[in-house]
Amino acid sequence: MIGQVPLSYYLLLSAILFAIGAGGVLIRRNVIIVLMCVEMMMNAVNLTFIAFSRYLDSTTGQIFVFMIMAVAAVEVAIGLALLVELNRHKDTVDINEFNSLQG
Amino acid sequence: MPIEFPVLNFVAVGPMLAVTITAFLVMFIELFVEDKRILGYISLVGLAVAAVLSFSLMGAFAAPAFQTMVISDGYALFLNLIFIIAAALSILISLSYLGERELQHGEYYALLLFATVGMMLMGAATDLMIVFMGLEIMSIALYILAAFNRQQLGSGEAGMKYFVLGAFASAFFLYGVALVYGATGSTNLQEIGSWFSVDRGNLGDPIALVGLGLLLVGFAFKIAAVPFQWWTPDVYHGSPTSVTAFMSVGAKAAGFASLVRVLMVSFNEAFTIDWQLALAVLAVITMTVGNIAALAQKDVKRMLAYSSIAHAGYILVGVVPASMIGVRAVLFYLFSYTFMNIGAFAVIAILERRSEVGSSIQDYAGLASRSPFLAGMMLLFMVSLTGIPPFIGFWGKLYVFWAAVQADMSWLAVIGMINSAISAFYYLGVVVQMYMRPVAADEDGVEAPAFKLTGPIMVTLVVTAIVTVVFGIWPTPLFNLASLAAFG
Numbered sequence: 001m002i003g004q005v006p007l008s009y010y011l012l013l014s015a016i017l018f019a020i021g022a023g024g025v026l027i028r029r030n031v032i033i034v035l036m037c038v039e040m041m042m043n044a045v046n047l048t049f050i051a052f053s054r055y056l057d058s059t060t061g062q063i064f065v066f067m068i069m070a071v072a073a074v075e076v077a078i079g080l081a082l083l084v085e086l087n088r089h090k091d092t093v094d095i096n097e098f099n100s101l102q103g
Numbered sequence: 104m105p106i107e108f109p110v111l112n113f114v115a116v117g118p119m120l121a122v123t124i125t126a127f128l129v130m131f132i133e134l135f136v137e138d139k140r141i142l143g144y145i146s147l148v149g150l151a152v153a154a155v156l157s158f159s160l161m162g163a164f165a166a167p168a169f170q171t172m173v174i175s176d177g178y179a180l181f182l183n184l185i186f187i188i189a190a191a192l193s194i195l196i197s198l199s200y201l202g203e204r205e206l207q208h209g210e211y212y213a214l215l216l217f218a219t220v221g222m223m224l225m226g227a228a229t230d231l232m233i234v235f236m237g238l239e240i241m242s243i244a245l246y247i248l249a250a251f252n253r254q255q256l257g258s259g260e261a262g263m264k265y266f267v268l269g270a271f272a273s274a275f276f277l278y279g280v281a282l283v284y285g286a287t288g289s290t291n292l293q294e295i296g297s298w299f300s301v302d303r304g305n306l307g308d309p310i311a312l313v314g315l316g317l318l319l320v321g322f323a324f325k326i327a328a329v330p331f332q333w334w335t336p337d338v339y340h341g342s343p344t345s346v347t348a349f350m351s352v353g354a355k356a357a358g359f360a361s362l363v364r365v366l367m368v369s370f371n372e373a374f375t376i377d378w379q380l381a382l383a384v385l386a387v388i389t390m391t392v393g394n395i396a397a398l399a400q401k402d403v404k405r406m407l408a409y410s411s412i413a414h415a416g417y418i419l420v421g422v423v424p425a426s427m428i429g430v431r432a433v434l435f436y437l438f439s440y441t442f443m444n445i446g447a448f449a450v451i452a453i454l455e456r457r458s459e460v461g462s463s464i465q466d467y468a469g470l471a472s473r474s475p476f477l478a479g480m481m482l483l484f485m486v487s488l489t490g491i492p493p494f495i496g497f498w499g500k501l502y503v504f505w506a507a508v509q510a511d512m513s514w515l516a517v518i519g520m521i522n523s524a525i526s527a528f529y530y531l532g533v534v535v536q537m538y539m540r541p542v543a544a545d546e547d548g549v550e551a552p553a554f555k556l557t558g559p560i561m562v563t564l565v566v567t568a569i570v571t572v573v574f575g576i577w578p579t580p581l582f583n584l585a586s587l588a589a590f591g
Contacts, residue, residue, distance in 0.1 A: 011285075018278060025271050034267055041274035045281050052285035060290055061281075064232055068277060071239045075270050078243055082250055082263050089256040095267070098260045101337040101460070 010051035125149025133209025181588030182226035261341025276321025282314030325358030339408035348448035390416025424510030446567030469542030
């Protein structure tokens with residue numbers, strides 16, 4: 001029964017997931033893993049929304065989650081397409097290698 | 104029992120519909136035409152229709168539409184005009200710029216129009232859900248546009264950087280929305296505002312305040328405010344210049360549009376108590392960092408990128424008082440910035456070498472002798488961006504600083520003026536190059552870049568120059584329009 005798990009547990013879990021995702025974006029250098037970490041942050045937000053939605057007994061949060069899922073899918077598609085495009089110029093997925101813009 | 108259909112009020116979103124339909128038309132017609140420039144002109148027609156619709160809605164009753172998801176009030180309509188003008192001027196630049204680089208593709212114009220729709224949604228949104236949707240529609244189109252020059256590694260890099268950091272910032276924004284929703288039980292700006300008031304005793308609520316902080320992170324990224332400005336120089340530098348022109352004014356205006364609405368409608372009381380000083384400090388750091396970094400730049404595109412960070416700082420000065428005078432000043436500033444910045448980027452687009460990323464300041468040496476017209480235009484935009492009267496940039500700065508003075512924050516205005524003085528060094532540095540240095544050959548002995556003045560880009564230059572001068576000498580009509588938008 002979901003009613004027996006208090007709201008704060010969900011919030012804590014999603015905060016931890018969000019922090020792991022944010023840390024991953026800042027630390028990891030592989031573009032694909034960075035994309036996965038962004039995905040993880042978005043899903044942490046989804047969990048927050050669902051938990052609040054259940055707690056407040058309002059559907060807004062659940063609808064929001066559908067929108068976030070759609071946007072997250074689009075972002076992955078765009079991100080991978082950009083990476084494929086970059087790979088034609090430079091055969092790497094290391095984000096530090098993409099450093100031609102300096103001044 | 105009959106089903107009751109909700110009243111949607113399509114009239115209120117008329118301008119957005121017009122641009123969306125044009126974008127689909129462009130994608131469809133692209134299949135049949137050989138000369139893709141036609142698509143640019145079709146886009147211009149669609150934008151003109153949207154502008155006419157925005158004008159006709161102005162002054163009418165600001166009815167909320169789609170169950171209070173969006174509203175077409177004067178504020179949204181004024182911003183619509185800014186976005187439409189920015190899109191139209193960039194399309195005019197693109198018509199020549201892309202052709203010279205063999206990048207003339209139909210989807211470019213479709214994406215540009217979709218980005219414009221996203222911006223218009225952000226200006227009109229009265230629900231955090233729609234703010235988010237507009238933000239993403241705009242950003243995703245801009246990520247692709249930034250990477251549009253497939254021949255250059257720099258352009259792809261710009262797109263990738265913009266994408267990774269943009270998605271990162273979106274996640275923060277979303278987390279902020281989630282926390283605000285959890286605390287207040289709603290994503291509607293008005294409802295959040297009524298929950299967040301002194302009467303209800305909810306002002307100190309920690310979850311909601313953390314949520315507001317995260318929302319500000321998301322907005323700060325879009326408007327390129329410190330400490331979320333690091334992407335700006337690289338992205339502006341690597342993107343095709345026509346795209347840089349568009350996103351430097353459009354994305355910034357859209358970010359400010361919904362930032363101001365969210366702060367004014369939802370967090371007015373909470374903001375003035377808890378966040379005002381923090382934002383004032385951010386404004387100071389933003390303009391100082393932008394100006395100091397711009398001093399060291401050798402590339403004009405990069406210099407303008409840093410200067411756009413500085414301008415975000417000036418505009419934030421107008422946001423800090425959270426007053427109607429401030430909102431009016433912000434609207435005026437965004438309008439003036441659109442013209443002078445796109446004008447400057449139009450000159451850069453003309454002078455940029457085809458095979459290189461960016462535009463070195465050496466290429467501007469002796470420009471006055473090679474093309475007095477172009478040099479004169481650049482001089483005009485640089486002087487206006489510095490904020491020297493009698494050009495439009497001066498009035499923008501004056502109104503913004505005046506709003507700070509009115510809110511008993513004179514120190515903010517003083518720091519802003521000192522920063523304007525600093526900015527004169529790098530803006531006028533370009534002028535010195537153009538008028539006082541001989542034409543220089545670069546290290547490889549290659550002569551200064553050849554350039555061609557084509558019709559569409561000339562239109563951009565002339566229009567931006569006329570607006571910069573005319574509203575600089577006589578700002579009253581524009582000021583009245585901005586007042587109407589802020590107070591109506």
